[in-house]
Amino acid sequence: MAALxxxxxxxxxxxxxxxxxxxxxxxxxxxxxxxGAGTVFGLAILVxxxxxxxxxxxxxxxxxxxxxxxxxxxxRAVVSL
Numbered sequence: 001m002a003a004l005x006x007x008x009x010x011x012x013x014x015x016x017x018x019x020x021x022x023x024x025x026x027x028x029x030x031x032x033x034x035x036g037a038g039t040v041f042g043l044a045i046l047v048x049x050x051x052x053x054x055x056x057x058x059x060x061x062x063x064x065x066x067x068x069x070x071x072x073x074x075x076r077a078v079v080s081l
Contacts, residue, residue: 029077
């Protein structure tokens with residue numbers, strides 16, 4: 001969240017050097033990362049709330065897969081610079 005808020009202020013300065021479409025693309029990737037991280041956080045809470053080992057086990061598998069996906073989203077956001 002903080003990166004999105006501070007990035008909006010820096011956007012004006014960077015627009016003089018970088019094309020606006022690249023800035024908007026980077027911002028979009030950042031938003032995808034933020035939503036993905038929020039989803040993983042929700043899944044982590046779900047793991048704690050689910051009763052029984054079987055339900056928690058499959059949720060952990062999904063959580064690991066989602067975490068790897070979010071890591072990829074983060075890398076894409078950084079590389080898009």
